[in-house]
Amino acid sequence: MKELTTPSQYLSKTFGLTPAQLEKVLGIAIGSRDKGAFSDIYFQVGTTEGLVYDQGILKNPSRSDVSGAGVRVVIGDKTGYSYTDHVNFRNLTTAARNAATIALHSQAVEPVQVGPARKPHNLYPLEGVLIGLPLQEKVDLLMMIDKECRKYDPRIKNVTASLSIQDETVVIVTSLGDLILDRRPLVRLGVSCLAEEGSRRETGSSSGGGRVDFEFFLEDDRWKKHAQKAASEAIGLLSAVEAPAGEMTVVLGNGWPGVLIHEAVGHGLEGDFNRKGTSAFSKMIGQKVASDLCTIIDDGTVPGRRGSLNIDDEGVPTGNTVLIEKGVLKGYLQDRTNGGLMRQGSTGNGRRESYRNVPMPRMTNTYLAGGQSTPEEIIKSVKRGLYAVTFGGGQVDITNGDYTFSATSAILIEDGKLTKAVKGATLIGNGPKSLHNVSMVGNDMALDEGTGTCGKRGQSVPVGVGMPTIRIDGVTVGGTGR
């Protein structure tokens, strides 16, 4: 079933809006022509289906329908915004009037800069239907996962397997004449296992997905890998000892531990913080902020990835932005507003949680590029340290640069060998300083399985992270052991 719909046909079919009406709404938003205002309308229509299989049964299948639009007016560094949950011409007009009130508080500015024109991508070509498919195949998958986890070890006492399938379409109309549609699939599978032995209880989890369809989890037995990973983490933790406390060498595994990069440098390089001078990285372009081994990239164009987008939420095609090259700070992540004000143009990183929110500079898929060492060499090189592979999330104080990221489990390295399993602990460092201590970079660069969600100023967006195995010296590990 192939539907070829132009953006105007889509808006007409879905909301009964004509091109003349859109023109009129943008006209109200822009107001008098001499202010140099930019305006856009962001339409979002979609459905998310959620299934949870827990304690051996399917619980409360759910669906969430989203339909709305936001009108934005930007004049220099000022933004007016208003949204409606019920899209029609009248409500859009009201939203445009509300957004336009920002002009009362603005001086005239030069019109926004338009970045270099890039072509939109086609990173997640999907033709079929994602939503409303029969339940059985999906429930069967969740049941197989439940079985697989319990088969792993009889100490696995509960399994929670969840599946989320989202099909969303956004249409962006701008006062610069853009009219673009992007259909964005997003699926995610999560597995969590509870292991019990005596009075001790531990959980392990694994998850993944991307801008793909449900079949993705059946290919290459991906579902089975998640099941086994979740079960093995939970079982491993049953015998884990206290994590050490203090400074030590840490080896991070490839893939999801790239959350380090996201926290340590990613946020600090977002354009809004740097334009305002509130980031620890402000005014550091051209300076050495990491060891020579570190090249860090934000790439929104990786096909099918959770953090990828054909166009960002301002209608700008995503790009591949080098943030740090061989340790030297090269660039920032920009949206239209901040990129325009800093005269750098948008890098295609303007993102928002939904039509209820204004866009901001955000990451897409952010990773540390691969190096020369094998993972084995890296582990072997450590006399005493920690090998951390599974992580929860992290956080950063943009201004002083301190970041944390939390291992959910780890293994001690003693004399170059992996020995005891240790409990999770938070790792802490300082963004502009700690990456100078990256002393080895592996040749096994991998992006994560497709599970991350990033929060900023109350807005959540799906992102990817990535990294090869790396060694960092002098990392502070927040355990309770001596």
Add this chain to the structure above:
Amino acid sequence: MKNDKARLEALAQFVIGEAKRLGATDSDVSISTWSSVDTTVRMGDVEKLETAAQGRSLTVRVFVGKVVTTANTSDFTRRALTKVVRSLIVVAKAAQPDEFAGLPDKEDLASLIPDLDLADTSMSKLSVADKIAMAKSCESAALGFDTRINNSQGASFSDSFGLTVYANSRGFLGSYNGSRCSLSCSIIAQQGDSMQTDGWHTSNRKLANLGSPDSIGQEAARRVLRRLGAVRGSSQEVPVVFDPVMAAQLLGQFAGVAYGSAIHRRTSFLVDKLGEQVACPELTIIDDGLMPGGLGSRPFNGEGQASRQRTIVDNGVLASYFLDSYSARKLGTKPNGGSQTNLYIKPGTKTPEEIIKTVKNGLYLTHVSGPGFNGVTGDYSRGASGIWIENGELAYPVQEITIAGNVLAMLKSVEEIGNDLEFRSSVASPTLKIGSMMIAGK
């Protein structure tokens, strides 16, 4: 406003009727609508004006026997709602029964809907210019406080007014209005190489009870200045004094693992601990859904059950979990009003200064970061910064350290509870001194 209420109550009943007509054995509907304005200023100038004139959301649950399915939508047209209900029934017929699923029993539904004084209509009289003026004066109080305060992340005034409606097929129909306003400010100070940010905020259901712009700006200034020149702490085991914001955060994490859903799934360190000592004998945790004007107050919960005052921890003993009807059935007990409302630790008698005086060498904790809390084991390990205490005095700021322990052990080792309880949000605590935690640093 009255009109809205009648219209949305009728809409809720329409959905319930449709569910019944299309084959549901039970159903319930929650509707919320809101309007809000957020004004942000930065460096003395307007930066952002955000308006939601007609925000809305409807959630419907449909039961077919012991099968339950849920949908959420913002499309309130009757045609669309019928379609949603129909699709839920199709899914329900293909899904599996859950013997514990179901609406609350009739005797557990609220029979009276108390007026908890949750809505302030005086906010609607404020103009956008008034709101901008408040945000501006808040920021300028901070920027003018000290020359080292030289940058800002902005100050905001926000207000919202909303309506909540809940109806179910067992005859419950209730609704209430709620309002909220808040003023916040986040600023930057610089001294040599050290750049720090901090902020302060005030939130209330009533405009008249909001902190003054000057007081918020000045408090933000005091908080950012005391972070300047922070050094790394060193690894050691010491007492940690949690300031009220940090203590409230810890309380919130504790509450999260006291939810019935975590208990019946056995993913909580509070499993099988009812009636047992889980904290020091001086510690009492209360949840009060009926507090007049409280930020977390509600006349009934999302299942139509009456709010009440609950004791969660009674002089150190775990007294109750947070139980909705599903968890209660699963655990073979009665529901008690579901999720948390206004949650607080009962204050003690010492001032924060007196508590700090009791510490010879330790940490006064003002910030934590990262997710590092495992609710299954209680293991706690987080990035931290604060002020080092030497000989009972706040001596110098520290950063880039971690604090670690186990929440159960931490609460048992609470040595002091302050007298400084203040409801700045729906979760509140006085200052707490924890006997000993592991600090990792240089």
